[in-house]
Amino acid sequence: MRSFNLVEEPWILVQRHTGPDEVSLGTLFRDASDIRRIGGEVPTQAFAILRILLAIIHDSHKIHSEDRLDDLREDGLDLVLVDSYLDEWSDRFDLFHPDRPFMQVAGLHTAKGEASGLEKIIADVPNGLPFFTTRTGPSLEHISLAEAARWVVHTQSFDPSGIRSGAVGDPLVKGGKGYPIGPAWAGQLGGIILHGDSLAETLLYNLVATSGQPEDRPIWTKDEPDTALRREAPVPAGIVEVLTWQSRRMRLVTTGECVTGVVLAQGDKLTPQNRYPVEAMSGWRFSEPQTKKNGGRDTYMPRKHEPDRSFWRSLPAVLALDQAGAERQPFRMPGTLESLSQHEDLNRKFHLEAVGISYGPQEATIEEIVTDQLDVHTVLLNRSSGPLRAMLQDAVANTEEAVRALGNLAANLSKAAGDRGDSPGAGARAQAMQQAWSSLDAPARDWIGRLNTATDPKPEHRAWQEHVRELLTSLARSLPVSPAAIRGRTVRTGQKQDYLTADLAHVWFSSALRKALPLAYPTDPKES
Numbered sequence: 001m002r003s004f005n006l007v008e009e010p011w012i013l014v015q016r017h018t019g020p021d022e023v024s025l026g027t028l029f030r031d032a033s034d035i036r037r038i039g040g041e042v043p044t045q046a047f048a049i050l051r052i053l054l055a056i057i058h059d060s061h062k063i064h065s066e067d068r069l070d071d072l073r074e075d076g077l078d079l080v081l082v083d084s085y086l087d088e089w090s091d092r093f094d095l096f097h098p099d100r101p102f103m104q105v106a107g108l109h110t111a112k113g114e115a116s117g118l119e120k121i122i123a124d125v126p127n128g129l130p131f132f133t134t135r136t137g138p139s140l141e142h143i144s145l146a147e148a149a150r151w152v153v154h155t156q157s158f159d160p161s162g163i164r165s166g167a168v169g170d171p172l173v174k175g176g177k178g179y180p181i182g183p184a185w186a187g188q189l190g191g192i193i194l195h196g197d198s199l200a201e202t203l204l205y206n207l208v209a210t211s212g213q214p215e216d217r218p219i220w221t222k223d224e225p226d227t228a229l230r231r232e233a234p235v236p237a238g239i240v241e242v243l244t245w246q247s248r249r250m251r252l253v254t255t256g257e258c259v260t261g262v263v264l265a266q267g268d269k270l271t272p273q274n275r276y277p278v279e280a281m282s283g284w285r286f287s288e289p290q291t292k293k294n295g296g297r298d299t300y301m302p303r304k305h306e307p308d309r310s311f312w313r314s315l316p317a318v319l320a321l322d323q324a325g326a327e328r329q330p331f332r333m334p335g336t337l338e339s340l341s342q343h344e345d346l347n348r349k350f351h352l353e354a355v356g357i358s359y360g361p362q363e364a365t366i367e368e369i370v371t372d373q374l375d376v377h378t379v380l381l382n383r384s385s386g387p388l389r390a391m392l393q394d395a396v397a398n399t400e401e402a403v404r405a406l407g408n409l410a411a412n413l414s415k416a417a418g419d420r421g422d423s424p425g426a427g428a429r430a431q432a433m434q435q436a437w438s439s440l441d442a443p444a445r446d447w448i449g450r451l452n453t454a455t456d457p458k459p460e461h462r463a464w465q466e467h468v469r470e471l472l473t474s475l476a477r478s479l480p481v482s483p484a485a486i487r488g489r490t491v492r493t494g495q496k497q498d499y500l501t502a503d504l505a506h507v508w509f510s511s512a513l514r515k516a517l518p519l520a521y522p523t524d525p526k527e528s
Contacts, residue, residue: 002254004095004145006102007086011146012049013039014199022146025093028053029082032200042123043371045150047191047355048157051281054206055218055243060085064212070343073204092220095149095252100225103152103244108228108251108263110165111176115253115261118143121151123158123357123366142258152250155264157186158357159248162364167249167265169228178266180362184247187357188272189282190304192318192334195351195373205350208280208339213237219244231268239335242278245270272302280335283318286328298328305356310437311372312444313396314354319380321393333381341381347453348378375449391457392448395464398516399440405512406472407433410479412505417485424491432479439471458519465520469513476509 004011010022015036028035038046038053060081063069086093095102118140143151161180166173182188194205210216216238219226228249236242246267253261273294276284283303290299303317315321320331340350353373360367379385380392410432411425419425447464481502488501498504514521 002096004149005090006093006095006149007090009146011149013041013150015039017198025053025056026083026086028199029056029077029079029086032077032203033198035199036197037195037199037202040150040154041147042154042369043355044123044158044186044191044357044369045154047193047281048153048186049150050193050202050206051157051186051243052153053203055240056082056085057203057207058210058240058243059218059221062212063207063209066209066339066343069207069209069339072207073343076200077203089220095145095152096254100220101251102149103156103219103246104251105167105226105228105249106251108167108249108265110263110265111168114165115263116165117261118151118259120264121155121159121250121262123151123154123369142255142260145254145257145259148252148259152252155184155250156245156247156267157184158366159184159187159264160359160364160366161362164248165263165265167228167263170230170249170265172230172232172266180364181247181266181269183357183359183363184267185242185245185270187359187363188270188304189279189302189356190318191355192281192283192336193353193355194336194340195353205340206281206336208239208335210239216240219246226267228265230266234268234270236270236275236278239278239280242270242275273299275302276300276332276335280339283320283334284332285317286330300332303331304358305354305370305372307358307368307370310441310444311352311354311374312441312448313400313437315374315376315380315448316393316396318352318354319389319392321389337381341378341383344378346377346379346382346385349375349449350378352376374445377449377452379453380448380451385453387457388451388455391461392451395461398465399444399468401516402468402472402513403433403436403440405509405516406436406476408512409476409505409509412500412508413479413481413485413502415491416488416500416502416505417482418489432475436472436475439475440468443467443471462519462522465517469517469520472513476506 007025010024012023012028014021014023014028016034017036020039023031038049040046040049057077061072061078063072091097092100093102099106161182163180164178166176166178170178194202196202196205217240226246226249230249247270248267249265251263252259253263273290284300285303287299287301290301291297317331320329320333351373354370356370357366358368358370359365379388407429411429414425414428485502488499490497491500
């Protein structure tokens with residue numbers, strides 16, 4: 001009988017301090033201090049595997065209070081507890097157990113007994129668009145058991161929406177098809193990971209205290225195995241259950257010592273509205289439309305990452321900074337960040353990673369995998385650091401406004417030169433703003449990484465605005481100005497018409513820049 005036990009067999013790709021490796025669950029926990037990070041074929045794979053590790057820690061250590069969490073962060077994981085736990089549940093981590101295959105359903109099948117190709121679970125092969133990948137031919141015909149284990153975990157976390165195979169025994173199947181229930185759970189999130197200098201630290205930093213509900217346990221501890229029968233409107237018991245949520249029913253198909261296919265069906269649908277009490281690894285945003293649909297009850301949705309927006313520009317929302325004067329909180333900080341900010345030295349620096357997936361139409365294909373990283377000191381996470389957090393919020397907002405001013409300058413120069421397209425100046429605006437964000441990216445990351453408890457917010461804010469002014473002014477001078485733009489022409493701006501020239505466009509830009517960056521243009525001699 002085939003067996004591949006994830007406790008003993010190497011399957012997790014890691015980056016040790018000495019180089020890459022592939023390890024088992026048991027080895028990973030024992031060597032966590034010697035491992036820098038989890039790796040994977042794609043960044044989202046590492047996120048999905050991390051959630052499995054966190055579920056193991058939660059279930060073995062019973063982290064039901066902040067005091068228990070403090071003790072763990074002070075003393076480290078109890079490896080005896082972890083080893084004992086993995087021994088107890090070892091058979092549930094067998095990828096091919098006859099009754100309880102890991103994160104799968106034994107005997108899952110369709111009425112016709114067919115299986116899908118591996119492109120259904122390998123996320124770097126767009127479904128139906130294989131020419132957009134370098135992974136073709138034999139590499140799609142079969143994969144190793146270790147790689148298959150990684151894709152099982154990833155599929156349960158990030159599988160796109162769409163029609164899936166109709167599993168025999170699923171009463172929701174119609175016409176042999178399992179109709180869409182949305183992406184797998186983690187695919188609906190804007191994933192956030194707090195990285196330490198080693199995996200041992202990372203595991204501790206991404207834990208939160210749980211409610212202690214008896215049912216709040218990982219999937220492998222269920223008394224009864226999953227079947228093709230899925231729950232229609234499931235309510236998760238808590239954080240631990242959600243870490244291993246079974247968004248799909250699946251079964252690997254093997255030939256020899258390789259995996260060659262998969263039976264992939266719909267699983268348990270988990271709706272995102274107001275799930276922040278049970279999902280600590282994502283930021284959340286207030287949704288007016290969802291609130292109206294929910295009878296006026298404040299409703300928050302996961303705040304997904306934007307592929308074309310650098311992480312540092314989204315940091316104020318992730319840290320839930322813009323709260324002043326708001327009728328309600330527009331954003332909620334990820335529970336992991338909230339917890340850590342209350343228990344860690346404020347001058348400690350962390351590596352903050354954003355990870356997620358942007359899906360295509362109907363969320364049925366993977367359009368882009370999003371990953372970005374940023375170094376921050378704990379002081380920025382802590383709500384008691386009001387002046388510094390407010391300064392960061394204002395600095396990012398000011399920068400956004402200043403970059404828009406440069407984009408408007410480029411658009412106006414294009415209009416003055418005779419651009420009469422459907423969206424006059426749009427192309428020039430986008431190109432100029434893209435160049436500005438690219439030029440600001442490295443300085444902004446470095447600047448944010450330096451903000452700590454010794455930072456004086458006002459002079460630091462002024463220094464940043466001066467840097468942005470100098471950079472954007474330089475970019476403004478480099479924008480092309482044609483003879484036609486110098487001569488100018490009549491254009492409509494809003495409800496009126498102006499005779500727009502290159503000189504006037506630059507006057508408007510200077511005024512807008514001064515408004516966006518007031519600290520970079522001191523008028524009081526005392527501020528100079």
